[in-house]
Amino acid sequence: xxxxxxxxxxxxxxxxxxxxxxxxxxxxxxxxxxxxxxxxxxxxxxxxxxxxxxxxxxxxxxxxxxxxxxxxxxxxxxxxxxxxxxxxxxxxxxxxxxxxxxxxxxxxxxxxxxxxxxxxxxxxxxxxxxxxxxxxxxxxxxxxxxxxxxxxxxxxxxxxxxxxxxxxxxxxxxxxxxxxxxxxxxxxxxxxxxxxxxxxxxxxxxxxxxxxxxxxxxxxxxxxxxxxxxxxxxxxxxxxxxxxxxxxxxxxxxxxxxxxxxxxxxxxxxxxxxxxxxxxxxxx
Amino acid sequence: xxxxxxxxxxxxxxxxxxxxxxxxxxxxxxxxxxxxxxxxxxxxxxxxxxxxxxxxxxxxxxxxxxxxxxxxxxxxxxxxxxxxxxxxxxxxxxxxxxxxxxxxxxxxxxxxxxxxxxxxxxxxxxxxxxxxxxxxxxxxxxxxxxxxxxxxxxxxxxxxxxxxxxxxxxxxxxxxxxxxxxxxxxxxxxxxxxxxxxxxxxxxxxxxxxxxxxxxxxxxxxxxxxxxxxxxxxxxxxxxxxxxxxxxxxxxxxxxxxxxxxxxxxxxxxxxxx
Numbered sequence: 001x002x003x004x005x006x007x008x009x010x011x012x013x014x015x016x017x018x019x020x021x022x023x024x025x026x027x028x029x030x031x032x033x034x035x036x037x038x039x040x041x042x043x044x045x046x047x048x049x050x051x052x053x054x055x056x057x058x059x060x061x062x063x064x065x066x067x068x069x070x071x072x073x074x075x076x077x078x079x080x081x082x083x084x085x086x087x088x089x090x091x092x093x094x095x096x097x098x099x100x101x102x103x104x105x106x107x108x109x110x111x112x113x114x115x116x117x118x119x120x121x122x123x124x125x126x127x128x129x130x131x132x133x134x135x136x137x138x139x140x141x142x143x144x145x146x147x148x149x150x151x152x153x154x155x156x157x158x159x160x161x162x163x164x165x166x167x168x169x170x171x172x173x174x175x176x177x178x179x180x181x182x183x184x185x186x187x188x189x190x191x192x193x194x195x196x197x198x199x200x201x202x203x204x205x206x207x208x209x210x211x212x213x214x215x216x217x218x219x220x221x222x223x224x225x226x227x228x229x230x231x232x233x234x235x236x237x238x239x240x241x242x243x244x245x246x247x248x249x250x251x252x253x254x255x256x257x258x259x260x261x262x263x264x265x266x267x268x269x270x271x272x273x274x275x276x277x278x279x280x281x282x283x284x
Numbered sequence: 285x286x287x288x289x290x291x292x293x294x295x296x297x298x299x300x301x302x303x304x305x306x307x308x309x310x311x312x313x314x315x316x317x318x319x320x321x322x323x324x325x326x327x328x329x330x331x332x333x334x335x336x337x338x339x340x341x342x343x344x345x346x347x348x349x350x351x352x353x354x355x356x357x358x359x360x361x362x363x364x365x366x367x368x369x370x371x372x373x374x375x376x377x378x379x380x381x382x383x384x385x386x387x388x389x390x391x392x393x394x395x396x397x398x399x400x401x402x403x404x405x406x407x408x409x410x411x412x413x414x415x416x417x418x419x420x421x422x423x424x425x426x427x428x429x430x431x432x433x434x435x436x437x438x439x440x441x442x443x444x445x446x447x448x449x450x451x452x453x454x455x456x457x458x459x460x461x462x463x464x465x466x467x468x469x470x471x472x473x474x475x476x477x478x479x480x481x482x483x484x485x486x487x488x489x490x491x492x493x494x495x496x497x498x499x500x501x502x503x504x505x506x507x508x509x510x511x512x513x514x515x516x517x518x519x520x521x522x523x524x525x526x527x528x529x530x531x532x533x534x535x536x537x538x539x540x541x542x543x544x545x546x547x548x549x550x551x552x553x554x555x556x557x558x
Contacts (some may be wrong), residue, residue, distance in 0.1 A: 023439070034397065035397070038394055038398035039398055039399075039400075039401045041396065044397055062420065063420075063421065096405075116308075117308065117312055117315055117465050118317060120312040121312070122319075124316070125319075126539070128534050129534075130537075131492075131534055131538045131540075131541055132530065132534045132537055133492075133495050133499050133501050133533055134535060135496050135500045136499050136511070136514055136529075136533055138503060138531070139503070139515055139526075140519045140523075140530075204401050215410075219410040223412055224504065226412070226415075226500075226504055235413070238413060238416055239416060239504075241416075242416035242417075242419070244421065245420065247420060250416060250417055251417075253413075254409060254414070254417070257409050259408065261407075261409055261410065262404070262405050266408065
């Protein structure tokens, strides 16, 4: 039982390994079928089941909307227009918040990893802030920064900041010592040691942290929109539909959010991960 | 800064704790004390300096007073009890559902293939966004927050349980099968004990999330709890009290994180060593 691995912050990124021996055979087609068919079957059956149960037992649309109603809402021009604009509003705040928050987080994490004094002095503050449920700061943020874009991206940046600090610090302090010592033996300057040895080795860990930061940035933007009544965006749209008890539209917004989350957390970061690996491969 | 060794020979200290105070002890503690004093002094002096919107940051002494015996501890504790109750019961819901679903999805590869993409998609959805729906389903009381906390804490536990089941050592299962162990025996003796560590790493994330989701749910709509008194204090411009509540939240968050670590330690000590 390896206790250290499970305790490390990267343990949360652990996902099950890809299926090895497919059930149906070893051909490429069988493999692809094994990846695609079960989710599609589950999805279709699930939607069908929900639809049937709702119409059979006459469950009110306020509790769970019929999948067909959700589809109807999602394909209406008005909804598409509203959602397009709101998604951009939300994602703009997410992106600005992520760049500012995660960027400064990586810098602070690197500073703490490189300077023992900085680490010792700042560590208690990082821990204290880390344990504060930062959502609770949303009302204060709204008070200080108003109800607009500034408040949204500041709050989203604050949520994105801490995962980046922690991941960068953890990744840089677990760089194999032998490599650092070898660089020192070859008279590398401190700067060379950092940029040529430590940073490339730590990159996968830092990217994992950034992925978490990005997810938190999106949460931050939405909570900002919940708290600030005139901020616009998907959070506001959700509240508006909620007040109108238009549950089908609410579910449609949730579907949009889910797609947005998958796009930015899985697909965007898949590309970023592959890119950084390729970029730093030469120096590793 | 000057006392930091220029070529730190072993920079391999674990990031989970402050580095050992080796060399430059005076500089370290001096630096920490200096930063703390400067921050506290700035907190005391600056808010009065910015008179224009001076009321939006309470002075340090006002916050300390609100935290003192004359503070509104009755209100703080009542709200804290509601919020912690929501977090606790929601965590139980999320924990049970997460472990059960995680074992199911981990054991059956076809189920995992079928459901895992949806689990990933649902996880990408910020759980906070579900809050308005849970309010419609369960009303303004504790129930809607318990549901929200359950939904938020489910996925970290599900994912880590499932990974734990899927990563069980095949060799040990094969050996047990060769010695004639039944499926139930294999589960009880090999698969389940191996889940303790992954479940705790999921739990560590979920405990933080549970507190956070409860407060987020209360910020949106509730009739009592931390999220509610934060908004009430803000509406009444009683920022000293609001900051006092935030300070209490820091302490409670630290205690919760410590409790999980302690529980993990105790459970791992008690487990039969392999």
